[in-house]
Amino acid sequence: MSRQRAKDSATSPENASPRGARPSRGTVTLSDVAKLAGVSAMTVSRVLNRPETVAAETVETVRKAIARTGYVPNLLAGGLATTRTKLVAAIVPTISGSIFAACIQSLTDRLEIAGYQMLLGLSGYPAAREEGLINAILSRRPDALFLTGTSHSAQSRRRLRGAKIPIVETWDLSTRPIDMAVGFSHARVGRDTAQFLFDKGYRRFAVIGAEDERAKIRWRSYLATLTELGVTDVASITTPAPTNLWMGRDGLGKLLGEGFTQGAIFCSSDALAHGVLLEAQARGLSVPGDIAVVGFGDLDFAAFTVPALTTVRIDRFAVGRLAAELILARLAGERVAEKTIDVGFQIIEREST
Amino acid sequence: MSRQRAKDSATSPENASPRGARPSRGTVTLSDVAKLAGVSAMTVSRVLNRPETVAAETVETVRKAIARTGYVPNLLAGGLATTRTKLVAAIVPTISGSIFAACIQSLTDRLEIAGYQMLLGLSGYPAAREEGLINAILSRRPDALFLTGTSHSAQSRRRLRGAKIPIVETWDLSTRPIDMAVGFSHARVGRDTAQFLFDKGYRRFAVIGAEDERAKIRWRSYLATLTELGVTDVASITTPAPTNLWMGRDGLGKLLGEGFTQGAIFCSSDALAHGVLLEAQARGLSVPGDIAVVGFGDLDFAAFTVPALTTVRIDRFAVGRLAAELILARLAGERVAEKTIDVGFQIIEREST
DNA sequence: CCTCCGCATGTTAGCGTTAACATTGCCTGC
DNA sequence: GCAGGCAATGTTAACGCTAACATGCGGAGG
Numbered sequence: 001m002s003r004q005r006a007k008d009s010a011t012s013p014e015n016a017s018p019r020g021a022r023p024s025r026g027t028v029t030l031s032d033v034a035k036l037a038g039v040s041a042m043t044v045s046r047v048l049n050r051p052e053t054v055a056a057e058t059v060e061t062v063r064k065a066i067a068r069t070g071y072v073p074n075l076l077a078g079g080l081a082t083t084r085t086k087l088v089a090a091i092v093p094t095i096s097g098s099i100f101a102a103c104i105q106s107l108t109d110r111l112e113i114a115g116y117q118m119l120l121g122l123s124g125y126p127a128a129r130e131e132g133l134i135n136a137i138l139s140r141r142p143d144a145l146f147l148t149g150t151s152h153s154a155q156s157r158r159r160l161r162g163a164k165i166p167i168v169e170t171w172d173l174s175t176r177p178i179d180m181a182v183g184f185s186h187a188r189v190g191r192d193t194a195q196f197l198f199d200k201g202y203r204r205f206a207v208i209g210a211e212d213e214r215a216k217i218r219w220r221s222y223l224a225t226l227t228e229l230g231v232t233d234v235a236s237i238t239t240p241a242p243t244n245l246w247m248g249r250d251g252l253g254k255l256l257g258e259g260f261t262q263g264a265i266f267c268s269s270d271a272l273a274h275g276v277l278l279e280a281q282a283r284g285l286s287v288p289g290d291i292a293v294v295g296f297g298d299l300d301f302a303a304f305t306v307p308a309l310t311t312v313r314i315d316r317f318a319v320g321r322l323a324a325e326l327i328l329a330r331l332a333g334e335r336v337a338e339k340t341i342d343v344g345f346q347i348i349e350r351e352s353t
Numbered sequence: 354m355s356r357q358r359a360k361d362s363a364t365s366p367e368n369a370s371p372r373g374a375r376p377s378r379g380t381v382t383l384s385d386v387a388k389l390a391g392v393s394a395m396t397v398s399r400v401l402n403r404p405e406t407v408a409a410e411t412v413e414t415v416r417k418a419i420a421r422t423g424y425v426p427n428l429l430a431g432g433l434a435t436t437r438t439k440l441v442a443a444i445v446p447t448i449s450g451s452i453f454a455a456c457i458q459s460l461t462d463r464l465e466i467a468g469y470q471m472l473l474g475l476s477g478y479p480a481a482r483e484e485g486l487i488n489a490i491l492s493r494r495p496d497a498l499f500l501t502g503t504s505h506s507a508q509s510r511r512r513l514r515g516a517k518i519p520i521v522e523t524w525d526l527s528t529r530p531i532d533m534a535v536g537f538s539h540a541r542v543g544r545d546t547a548q549f550l551f552d553k554g555y556r557r558f559a560v561i562g563a564e565d566e567r568a569k570i571r572w573r574s575y576l577a578t579l580t581e582l583g584v585t586d587v588a589s590i591t592t593p594a595p596t597n598l599w600m601g602r603d604g605l606g607k608l609l610g611e612g613f614t615q616g617a618i619f620c621s622s623d624a625l626a627h628g629v630l631l632e633a634q635a636r637g638l639s640v641p642g643d644i645a646v647v648g649f650g651d652l653d654f655a656a657f658t659v660p661a662l663t664t665v666r667i668d669r670f671a672v673g674r675l676a677a678e679l680i681l682a683r684l685a686g687e688r689v690a691e692k693t694i695d696v697g698f699q700i701i702e703r704e705s706t
Numbered sequence: 707c708c709t710c711c712g713c714a715t716g717t718t719a720g721c722g723t724t725a726a727c728a729t730t731g732c733c734t735g736c
Numbered sequence: 737g738c739a740g741g742c743a744a745t746g747t748t749a750a751c752g753c754t755a756a757c758a759t760g761c762g763g764a765g766g
Contacts, residue, residue, distance in 0.1 A: 043716080077721090080751090080754095120470075429721090
């Protein structure tokens with residue numbers, strides 16, 4: 001034993017503790033279990049991590065000792081030693097709006113099966129806290145990362161690359177991903193919606209759009225497509241993100257104020273669209289007679305508004321699930337051929353158009 | 354230098370590494386930064402954690418070195434050394450149903466300000482995975498814990514107590530909490546709802562109740578209160594949790610099948626209640642003429658169903674926020690006088706009753 | 707009967723950080 | 737002019753675990 005210990009420190013008085021000495025913490029550790037089981041700490045570690053390498057009898061003894069001591073492993077220490085933390089971090093703007101909640105749910109469910117835990121970061125709208133959050137999260141050395149959107153600061157991108165872990169960027173495919181991506185084309189959503197409404201015969205258009213990165217891509221593409229189709233003079237209202245029903249009511253009020261009393265309105269979210277429906281009802285406008293409404297998201301209530309809402313459906317559970325699969329495949333050492341998955345979208349036609 | 358290093362190991366051939374030696378990891382560490390800045394690792398650590406104890410000039414130099422190296426601290430190592438991880442874990446049954454999402458949102462938002470990160474565990478319905486989850490989560494040595502419900506297995510309670518960290522149990526106040534609690538009385542919700550409907554003059558009653566721990570307390574208390582009020586023969590339907598709209602439609606169908614064509618129905622959730630409203634409409638029943646409906650949760654859509662839903666409102670953001678405050682107070686070393694907070698509830702009377 | 711192999715277990719050192727002291731130099735006060 | 741104190745920085749060991757080797761032992765093969 002070459003290290004100096006308190007007991008063989010002859011130069012200091014009996015009770016003085018050596019440099020670096022700390023009070024005992026009183027928590028049960030591997031070696032406590034080992035002592036009780038009459039084996040080495042390493043054997044206990046093996047019982048926990050690769051029991052098949054330990055004799056059945058020994059496993060039994062050790063398991064009993066673990067139970068008796070109430071030992072709870074310390075994954076900080078384990079992670080430090082192995083550089084594998086069994087942690088996956090996810091950053092989403094917000095979780096209370098249910099659109100990302102579904103995603104996180106399926107992601108977490110899948111990862112939990114594989115023994116991974118979820119570190120959750122909420123970056124807010126706009127992703128103001130993202131940079132700091134990425135830093136804080138990388139400090140915990142997660143094994144993989146789930147991000148929302150593909151636009152990050154240069155600094156963030158550098159850090160993310162430097163982390164050398166699987167990274168899935170979701171919801172968007174417009175920028176070249178850092179590593180992997182699961183999402184769909186927001187530009188195509190805008191274009192297809194415009195075309196859909198045009199094909200249905202509408203000739204007057206409006207948009208109530210959130211000032212969110214991805215929402216912007218959608219309604220700008222919608223506007224651009226309408227221009228291509230020869231439609232000029234599209235009324236547009238913007239609202240901050242996250243959106244809610246009241247912003248929708250308010251939005252329709254503003255549109256009416258601008259003289260938009262007839263035509264089709266593309267809303268950035270189902271919540272906005274729902275607000276528009278209610279405001280229309282309150283004002284005695286007929287839907288889709290006077291105005292037609294398209295939402296985005298196909299949240300649970302969309303099928304049950306009155307009239308039922310035409311909207312764009314995204315399989316948000318699939319986003320989480322597929323992201324989990326990509327991550328797990330990579331963590332299992334497999335090479336992922338398709339690093340970008342387009343989950344697509346569907347325009348669900350109901351009564352509001 | 355008393356420790357044996359590869360270079361002074363004379364007994365082994367030139368290139369053989371000693372026992373325990375590992376390949377270098379190539380990540381930037383504190384001492385890399387220290388070397389570049391020409392100070393000791395400890396000084397760098399101080400710059401990061403308590404810069405006020407370091408000379409301004411040194412801070413400057415070190416900060417530059419940190420930036421130049423792209424150093425990302427390792428909180429696993431830090432946490433191991435300090436036993437403080439700046440991690441708070443939360444376990445909720447599910448997050449996609451928006452009721453707990455709101456809670457987690459406000460909790461995370463508040464904790465993030467204080468520099469804590471969120472470790473999220475989803476235990477499912479019924480809390481099947483709770484025990485394993487608690488174990489996995491405690492392995493990460495969180496500084497505090499946020500739990501849903503107050504009923505945990507004996508094993509779990511022991512482990513939780515043993516963790517010696519602040520624990521907030523939420524949504525329920527019916528059992529004696531392990532440590533702290535933020536919630537309300539589900540029994541009182543059931544009782545007050547029954548009384549409310551009785552006072553409104555209804556004399557025939559039904560319930561569509563989820564088989565969830567807390568929901569059960571509500572509808573059992575509702576049934577018990579009705580019995581006290583002299584009402585016998587209450588029709589009751591149970592559904593698995595988590596509930597959805599379709600279960601509500603189905604539930605009303607079953608009630609009608611049992612001959613319940615008139616009276617008041619207490620539903621375990623707004624989703625169920627919404628389903629009931631839609632099924633009633635589909636079947637040409639008038640609400641509240643034929644049947645009256647009360648939901649639970651006051652989710653965003655509740656005010657906008659047709660007819661608008663009478664329901665029980667819980668301030669779910671408050672649950673998260675108050676839990677965060679309790680946790681932060683305790684982590685700041687303050688003694689918390691009120692360890693149990695009743696956030697109460699409100700019966701919101703709308704058109705469906 | 708000896709060698710060799712492979713299984714079960716042990717030993718050592720290191721993962722990257724920080725607590726707890728130690729040290730150094732400078733300034734204050736008498 | 738010197739003790740004493742404080743401010744800034746350094747040194748050591750420890751946190752609890754596991755990778756990478758080392759060791760010991762029993763049995764198969766010659």
